[in-house]
Amino acid sequence: MEKVRVNLQERSYDICIGSNIIEKIGPKLKSLSSCRKIAVISNPAVNRFYGKKVLNSIKSSGFDAIPVIIPDGEKYKDISIVQKIYGELLKHRLDRKSALIALGGGVIGDITGFAASTYMRGIDYIQIPTTLLAQVDSSVGGKTGVNHKLGKNMIGTFYQPKLVWIDIDTLRTLPKRELLAGLAEVIKYGVIWDAKLFAFLENNRDKIISLDRKALTYLIKRSCEIKAAVVSKDERESGLRAILNYGHTIGHAIETATGYRKYLHGEALAIGMRIEARLAERLGFITGRTAQRIKALIDEYCLPSEMPAKINLKSMMSSMQLDKKSVAGELKFILPERIGKVRIQKMALKVLSTDLRPA
Ligand SMILES: NC(=O)c1ccc[n+]([C@@H]2O[C@H](COP(=O)([O-])OP(=O)(O)OC[C@H]3O[C@@H](n4cnc5c(N)ncnc54)[C@H](O)[C@@H]3O)[C@@H](O)[C@H]2O)c1
Known part of the structure; x- marks a missing residue:
C-alpha cells in the first residue's frame, strides 16, 4: 500500500x-x-x-x-x-x-x-x-x-x-465518462505543478484508460502528493492553494450557466483549463505551442475543450462575479507560465469577454 x-x-x-x-x-x-x-x-x-x-x-x-x-x-x-x-x-x-x-x-x-x-x-x-x-x-x-x-x-x-x-x-x-472527467483534475496537476506527470499522461493514455494498476497508482499518488503539498502550506486558501483553481473559475461559471446538467464537473473544468490557457497565450505568458499541448491532452482524453455554442454569457459573467474569490470586480485567474508552473493573476472580468465566445 x-x-x-x-x-x-x-x-x-x-x-x-x-x-x-x-x-x-x-x-x-x-x-x-x-x-x-x-x-x-x-x-x-x-x-x-x-x-x-x-x-x-x-x-x-x-x-x-x-x-x-x-x-x-x-x-x-x-x-x-x-x-x-x-x-x-x-x-x-x-x-x-x-x-x-x-x-x-x-x-x-x-x-x-x-x-x-x-x-x-x-x-x-x-x-x-x-x-x-x-x-x-x-x-x-x-x-x-x-x-x-x-x-x-x-x-x-x-x-x-x-x-x-x-x-x-x-x-x-465507474462509468468511463466519469473516469475521463476525473482525469481532467490530473491534467490540472500536470499544468500547475508537475511537467513529468503531464508527460506521463501524454505517453500512457491506453494504459490509463484500461485501468492499468501501476499507471493508476502512479497518477493517483502523484496527484495526492501535489494536493497534500499545497494544502499543507495553505490550508484555508489565503495564497498558494488558489493555484488548484486553475480552470475552475470558468469551469464553475459554465456549470452554473448550464444548470449543472450539460457537463460533469471535470468536463466543465477541461473547457475552463483550455480557455485559461488561451488567455495566457493571448497575454503572452505562454507560447502557442504550450497552449496547444494543453488542448491536445484535453482532446486526447475525449474531454470538451471549447465553449458550447449556446451558452448564456451574461449568466456566466454574473456567476463569476459571485465567485468566492472575486473582490471588487476583479478575479484571480490561475494562468500557466509553462507546463508545471502557473501564476496567480488578478484581472478585471471584462478582459475575458473575447475568450469566452463560443468556438
Ligand atoms: N472538496 C473539494 O475540494 C472538491 C474538489 C473538486 C470537486 N469537488 C466536488 O466534487 C463533486 C463532483 O464529484 P464526482 O465527480 O466524484 O461526482 P459524483 O460524486 O456525482 O459521482 C459521479 C457519479 O459516479 C457514481 N459513482 C461513484 N463512484 C462509483 C463507482 N466506483 N462505481 C460506479 N459508480 C460510481 C456516483 O453515484 C455518481 O453518479 C462536485 O460537487 C464538486 O464540486 C469538491
Missing part, C-alpha cells in the same frame, strides 16, 4: 492508496479511532457495489455501523439533504465520539464532510472516495460544502478528514 501524509499539525492525516483494500477499512479504523458508532453515508449506485463490504468490515471490527443512503447527483448537494443526514444521526443517537464515513464520489464526500463539521459542533469523518475525481482531488484537503441556487459550493467549511482510504479497484465499476 502507498501512503501520502497531509501535514497539518494536529489535523494531519494519511492518504492510503491500494488495490482491493476496501474491505480492510474496519481493522484500519480500529487502530485509528476510539469511536463506537459509525454512519456510512453513500448513494444507491455506490452502495450497490461497496456498501455491504464497508459495513461488514467495520461491524467485524466491533463498531456499530449505520448506513445512510441519500439520492445520487449534484442537484442533491443541498442543505435539505444535510438536514436529512442530521435526522438519521440523531435518530441513531450518534454522539460527539461517533464518526462518519463518506463512501462515494465528490458529492458524497463534500456533503459528508459538511455534515461531520457541523453535527454536534464537529465529529470525525473518513473519506473512502470511489470516483477518480474524488481520489485525486475532492477527498483531500478538507473543503466541504453544498451548493446554493445562486452558486456552487457557496455554503461550506474547511474541515479535515481523519483518513483518506483509496481503493483503486473501485474505479472498475
Whole structure:
C-alpha cells in the first residue's frame, strides 16, 4: 500500500492508496479511532457495489455501523439533504465520539464532510472516495460544502478528514465518462505543478484508460502528493492553494450557466483549463505551442475543450462575479507560465469577454 501524509499539525492525516483494500477499512479504523458508532453515508449506485463490504468490515471490527443512503447527483448537494443526514444521526443517537464515513464520489464526500463539521459542533469523518475525481482531488484537503441556487459550493467549511482510504479497484465499476472527467483534475496537476506527470499522461493514455494498476497508482499518488503539498502550506486558501483553481473559475461559471446538467464537473473544468490557457497565450505568458499541448491532452482524453455554442454569457459573467474569490470586480485567474508552473493573476472580468465566445 502507498501512503501520502497531509501535514497539518494536529489535523494531519494519511492518504492510503491500494488495490482491493476496501474491505480492510474496519481493522484500519480500529487502530485509528476510539469511536463506537459509525454512519456510512453513500448513494444507491455506490452502495450497490461497496456498501455491504464497508459495513461488514467495520461491524467485524466491533463498531456499530449505520448506513445512510441519500439520492445520487449534484442537484442533491443541498442543505435539505444535510438536514436529512442530521435526522438519521440523531435518530441513531450518534454522539460527539461517533464518526462518519463518506463512501462515494465528490458529492458524497463534500456533503459528508459538511455534515461531520457541523453535527454536534464537529465529529470525525473518513473519506473512502470511489470516483477518480474524488481520489485525486475532492477527498483531500478538507473543503466541504453544498451548493446554493445562486452558486456552487457557496455554503461550506474547511474541515479535515481523519483518513483518506483509496481503493483503486473501485474505479472498475465507474462509468468511463466519469473516469475521463476525473482525469481532467490530473491534467490540472500536470499544468500547475508537475511537467513529468503531464508527460506521463501524454505517453500512457491506453494504459490509463484500461485501468492499468501501476499507471493508476502512479497518477493517483502523484496527484495526492501535489494536493497534500499545497494544502499543507495553505490550508484555508489565503495564497498558494488558489493555484488548484486553475480552470475552475470558468469551469464553475459554465456549470452554473448550464444548470449543472450539460457537463460533469471535470468536463466543465477541461473547457475552463483550455480557455485559461488561451488567455495566457493571448497575454503572452505562454507560447502557442504550450497552449496547444494543453488542448491536445484535453482532446486526447475525449474531454470538451471549447465553449458550447449556446451558452448564456451574461449568466456566466454574473456567476463569476459571485465567485468566492472575486473582490471588487476583479478575479484571480490561475494562468500557466509553462507546463508545471502557473501564476496567480488578478484581472478585471471584462478582459475575458473575447475568450469566452463560443468556438
Ligand atoms: N472538496 C473539494 O475540494 C472538491 C474538489 C473538486 C470537486 N469537488 C466536488 O466534487 C463533486 C463532483 O464529484 P464526482 O465527480 O466524484 O461526482 P459524483 O460524486 O456525482 O459521482 C459521479 C457519479 O459516479 C457514481 N459513482 C461513484 N463512484 C462509483 C463507482 N466506483 N462505481 C460506479 N459508480 C460510481 C456516483 O453515484 C455518481 O453518479 C462536485 O460537487 C464538486 O464540486 C469538491
